[in-house]
Amino acid sequence: MTSVSSYLIKSVRILGGEPTDLLLKDGVVAEIGTGLSADGAEVVDADGLIALPGLVDLHTHLREPGREDAETVETGTRAAAMGGFTAVHAMANTTPVADTAGVVEQVWRLGREAGYCDVYPVGAVTVGLKGEQLAELGAMADSAARVRVFSDDGHCVSDPLLMRRALEYVKAFDGVVAQHAQDPRLTEGAQMNESELSGRLGLAGWPAVAEEAIIARDCLLTAHVGSRLHVCHVSTAGSVEIVRDAKRKGWNVTAEACPHHLLLTDELAATYDPIYKVNPPLRSAGDVEALRAGLADGTIDIVATDHAPHPHEDKDCEWAAAAFGMLGLETALSIVQHTMVDTGLLDWAGVADRLSYAPARIGRVADHGQPIEVGAPANIALYDPAATRTIEASASASLSRNTPYAGMDLPGRIEATFLRGRPTVLDGKLV
Amino acid sequence: MKRHLLSAADLTRDDAELVLETAAELRSLADRPIKKLPALRGRTVVNLFFEDSTRTRISFEAAAKRLSADVINFAAKGSSVSKGESLKDTALTLEAMGADAVVIRHGASGAPHRLAHSGWVRSSVVNAGDGTHEHPTQALLDAFTLWRHLGEERRGGLEGRRVAIVGDVLHSRVARSNALLLKTLGAEVTLVGPPTLLPVGIEGWDVETSYDLDAVLPKVDAVMMLRVQRERMQGGFFPTPREYSRRYGLDGRRMATLQDHTIVMHPGPMVRGMEITADVADSDRSVIVEQVTNGVAVRMAVLYLLLGGSESESPE
Amino acid sequence: MPAAPLAHPGRVVLDARDIGRALTRISHEIIERNKGAGDLVLLGIPRRGVPLAQRIAARISQVEDVDVPVGSLDITMYRDDLRLKPARALLPTEIPSGGIDGKVVVLVDDVLFSGRTIRAALDALNDVGRPRAVQLAVLVDRGHRELPIRADFVGKNLPTSLSERVSVRLADLEDDGVDAVSIEPRPDATEVGE
Numbered sequence: 036m037t038s039v040s041s042y043l044i045k046s047v048r049i050l051g052g053e054p055t056d057l058l059l060k061d062g063v064v065a066e067i068g069t070g071l072s073a074d075g076a077e078v079v080d081a082d083g084l085i086a087l088p089g090l091v092d093l094h095t096h097l098r099e100p101g102r103e104d105a106e107t108v109e110t111g112t113r114a115a116a117m118g119g120f121t122a123v124h125a126m127a128n129t130t131p132v133a134d135t136a137g138v139v140e141q142v143w144r145l146g147r148e149a150g151y152c153d154v155y156p157v158g159a160v161t162v163g164l165k166g167e168q169l170a171e172l173g174a175m176a177d178s179a180a181r182v183r184v185f186s187d188d189g190h191c192v193s194d195p196l197l198m199r200r201a202l203e204y205v206k207a208f209d210g211v212v213a214q215h216a217q218d219p220r221l222t223e224g225a226q227m228n229e230s231e232l233s234g235r236l237g238l239a240g241w242p243a244v245a246e247e248a249i250i251a252r253d254c255l256l257t258a259h260v261g262s263r264l265h266v267c268h269v270s271t272a273g274s275v276e277i278v279r280d281a282k283r284k285g286w287n288v289t290a291e292a293c294p295h296h297l298l299l300t301d302e303l304a305a306t307y308d309p310i311y312k313v314n315p316p317l318r319s320a321g322d323v324e325a326l327r328a329g330l331a332d333g334t335i336d337i338v339a340t341d342h343a344p345h346p347h348e349d350k351d352c353e354w355a356a357a358a359f360g361m362l363g364l365e366t367a368l369s370i371v372q373h374t375m376v377d378t379g380l381l382d383w384a385g386v387a388d389r390l391s392y393a394p395a396r397i398g399r400v401a402d403h404g405q406p407i408e409v410g411a412p413a414n415i416a417l418y419d420p421a422a423t424r425t426i427e428a429s430a431s432a433s434l435s436r437n438t439p440y441a442g443m444d445l446p447g448r449i450e451a452t453f454l455r456g457r458p459t460v461l462d463g464k465l466v
Numbered sequence: 467m468k469r470h471l472l473s474a475a476d477l478t479r480d481d482a483e484l485v486l487e488t489a490a491e492l493r494s495l496a497d498r499p500i501k502k503l504p505a506l507r508g509r510t511v512v513n514l515f516f517e518d519s520t521r522t523r524i525s526f527e528a529a530a531k532r533l534s535a536d537v538i539n540f541a542a543k544g545s546s547v548s549k550g551e552s553l554k555d556t557a558l559t560l561e562a563m564g565a566d567a568v569v570i571r572h573g574a575s576g577a578p579h580r581l582a583h584s585g586w587v588r589s590s591v592v593n594a595g596d597g598t599h600e601h602p603t604q605a606l607l608d609a610f611t612l613w614r615h616l617g618e619e620r621r622g623g624l625e626g627r628r629v630a631i632v633g634d635v636l637h638s639r640v641a642r643s644n645a646l647l648l649k650t651l652g653a654e655v656t657l658v659g660p661p662t663l664l665p666v667g668i669e670g671w672d673v674e675t676s677y678d679l680d681a682v683l684p685k686v687d688a689v690m691m692l693r694v695q696r697e698r699m700q701g702g703f704f705p706t707p708r709e710y711s712r713r714y715g716l717d718g719r720r721m722a723t724l725q726d727h728t729i730v731m732h733p734g735p736m737v738r739g740m741e742i743t744a745d746v747a748d749s750d751r752s753v754i755v756e757q758v759t760n761g762v763a764v765r766m767a768v769l770y771l772l773l774g775g776s777e778s779e780s781p782e
Numbered sequence: 783m784p785a786a787p788l789a790h791p792g793r794v795v796l797d798a799r800d801i802g803r804a805l806t807r808i809s810h811e812i813i814e815r816n817k818g819a820g821d822l823v824l825l826g827i828p829r830r831g832v833p834l835a836q837r838i839a840a841r842i843s844q845v846e847d848v849d850v851p852v853g854s855l856d857i858t859m860y861r862d863d864l865r866l867k868p869a870r871a872l873l874p875t876e877i878p879s880g881g882i883d884g885k886v887v888v889l890v891d892d893v894l895f896s897g898r899t900i901r902a903a904l905d906a907l908n909d910v911g912r913p914r915a916v917q918l919a920v921l922v923d924r925g926h927r928e929l930p931i932r933a934d935f936v937g938k939n940l941p942t943s944l945s946e947r948v949s950v951r952l953a954d955l956e957d958d959g960v961d962a963v964s965i966e967p968r969p970d971a972t973e974v975g976e
């Protein structure tokens with residue numbers, strides 16, 4: 036890594052505003068203004084680039100410990116940095132499961148050692164993700180990793196009593212339960228969105244109601260016990276409507292949408308190529324429209340990647356045998372630009388909110404997701420919205436290659452990412 | 467024809483009628499002293515069966531052998547597949563053996579599609595039944611049987627003919643392929659079953675649907691009964707086997723409401739007493755045994771048309 | 783007078799009356815050679831060999847007062863150029879109910895050219911049964927043999943160039959209902975077989 040300790044970013048447009056200079060020094064934003072002098076700082080020419088607060092992902096699968104053949108904390112955070120992220124929340128479905136203070140501290144430490152991105156471990160809600168008994172949520176909250184987000188992601192906390200207890204219990208340390216909303220009985224063997232197409236393809240359907248019924252129940256439980264619920268990867272128009280209604284009632288509910296659900300539809304399953312197999316599944320064009328509208332009006336608070344690396348052999352097979360999930364960190368911002376900004380649904384300030392401020396707020400992450408102001412931690416992404424790139428799976432910084440966007444032309448490219456004033460990405464390359 | 471037969475939807479009306487005409491010529495072979503033709507001499511057909519289906523495998527094997535092809539049977543049971551070797555690795559092995567066609571039966575919907583389009587093999591792929599998706603050669607043999615009985619073996623012979631397909635449409639690859647192919651051939655299809663066994667979105671299939679078997683039977687020219695698999699009986703799709711039989715089984719009383727010319731079909735194996743009673747299965751209307759004979763001729767036609775000439779169309 | 787010259791591009795070499803006379807002569811030659819029509823079976827090679835076989839059989843029946851069994855023998859699957867083109871549709875094979883074992887089979891085709899069609903027909907016949915003898919009758923022999931095969935009965939020997947095509951039109955198969963044999967320039971010189 037470079038030894039330079041200060042950077043002068045010349046003529047950058049903060050959140051797409053007027054060009055200005057930005058001096059990063061000693062880990063914070065030291066000065067903002069036009070015509071700043073370099074004074075020993077390394078100069079970064081940012082003409083045409085946009086400065087965004089470092090992105091924060093509330094939903095990342097880093098796979099370590101246990102599946103280091105798919106991703107490690109180091110490779111996953113490198114991919115995150117390439118995508119403009121300065122903080123990621125590492126999901127708990129590792130082997131062993133992150134359901135004790137010991138495991139979450141290990142993941143947290145691995146993140147610090149890698150140094151590309153701050154890693155905030157998510158703690159499991161139940162022991163072994165089995166949905167039977169609460170994990171030691173308090174011990175994880177009190178650990179060095181200071182866990183605030185709890186999720187059995189990959190599994191739904193489907194038992195209503197257990198969900199109620201989890202929601203109640205996390206109030207003691209201002210935690211949040213992030214629910215993977217999927218009724219298990221309604222989705223036994225499910226392979227793709229239940230629709231006319233699933234019937235034709237002979238693939239077992241994953242009906243929208245299996246998501247919506249859980250979200251509706253959890254909103255009611257949250258209101259009843261006065262806690263905080265976060266809904267992972269909302270994928271249907273009906274779910275957006277339920278969350279909108281809960282917010283209107285003043286309930287403490289937040290929700291995320293994934294980039295792939297903002298762009299891709301279930302028609303892709305007709306290829307039987309499991310690169311498009313994800314959970315929850317790709318939905319209809321109408322659902323995509325509703326998610327975009329929900330993200331635009333704030334019903335959906337954030338975009339989270341659900342970055343889910345899988346080794347080649349888990350995707351190079353028949354659909355039913357393949358693993359669920361797709362890569363997301365390196366393409367998230369481009370997808371958001373393509374689906375939300377270029378369509379006029381969101382401006383760059385809105386992007387900063389949905390991909391940085393709001394996820395940091397939900398995860399109770401103090402050092403990230405702050406506006407770019409003098410004195411703020413220098414977590415910053417420089418982005419070229421005018422660039423176009425053709426996605427190549429082999430070019431990914433992730434250890435895995437399961438991107439559904441391979442071969443697609445997407446707008447925008449991260450030119451630099453700064454974590455506490457130190458570049459993790461410069462000139463579009465990892466430092 | 468396309469290079470692969472993965473779905474009944476791969477066949478245009480011309481393609482499908484060519485298969486039927488070719489099968490009609492080949493069917494006469496059964497009466498000859500030497501039941502063999504040299505068309506596929508030097509070609510290798512692999513029967514790749516990940517699911518047990520002796521009937522279908524034997525039918526394809528007989529078809530390939532009567533066309534003088536070399537046949538390799540590769541069954542998942544007793545092979546490395548059961549030890550976890552992937553479809554891909556198996557495919558690469560077959561490719562190394564120089565297979566010209568792979569006839570695949572697989573429990574996963576879309577496995578033949580994967581085999582054909584993932585670049586693992588160069589051979590033609592014939593779907594011999596995949597999961598709950600399709601079984602196009604079964605549909606072709608059913609269409610052939612209908613064509614002989616109702617269509618005078620002439621092009622357009624099934625135009626406007628009415629066929630009811632009855633039972634577990636949701637899990638039936640036979641029903642999917644038949645619905646597609648019979649529509650292609652101009653027939654009118656009615657899918658009949660309890661609402662729990664008709665797929666979501668069936669309104670978009672361009673077929674009629676009904677929950678009432680008694681209302682449909684007097685109007686049709688053929689009735690095709692689908693097998694009710696044992697695991698569905700426990701799956702909560704209907705209350706009891708007895709209630710299913712009472713509402714959707716074909717018995718002597720219901721058979722009496724059919725028109726005189728109406729035939730009864732079943733893709734086999736039958737669950738006698740469940741979806742069809744023994745007296746119906748063994749009646750004059752039943753063409754169930756003939757379906758088996760026709761299966762060999764139809765599969766010969768498919769293999770000949772896919773492999774008999776030069777590679778007609780470049781792979782998609 | 784040549785029949786409807788506008789409908790047949792190229793040079794008409796046999797008109798309907800010529801064809802009729804040729805078939806009559808072939809019929810008599812078949813009877814003569816086989817000393818009657820007792821064990822005869824005529825098998826036409828589709829498509830045009832089939833109506834020719836039927837016409838010859840009718841003439842023989844007139845003369846001999848017996849019904850001569852007529853059938854058709856498709857050679858598609860026995861062709862040596864099967865792999866050079868996309869799979870071809872099969873044509874009808876109909877073996878008369880008496881079979882061919884111990885019979886004298888007369889194969890009937892319209893044009894004898896390379897001889898490959900007849901080679902295929904002999905192979906096909908081999909899978910159907912074991913005739914006592916096989917004879918060959920053709921309407922036109924245009925030469926250019928590539929195999930040691932000759933016809934027993936020829937309607938007309940027609941010296942041709944390889945750059946020409948012999949076109950046989952039979953009333954039974956054509957919309958205009960006119961018999962004619964004509965020689966045309968070959969549109970596609972790479973075409974294989976006849």
Ligand SMILES: [Zn+2]
Pocket residue numbers: 188189190215267268314315
């Ligand atoms: Zn999830």
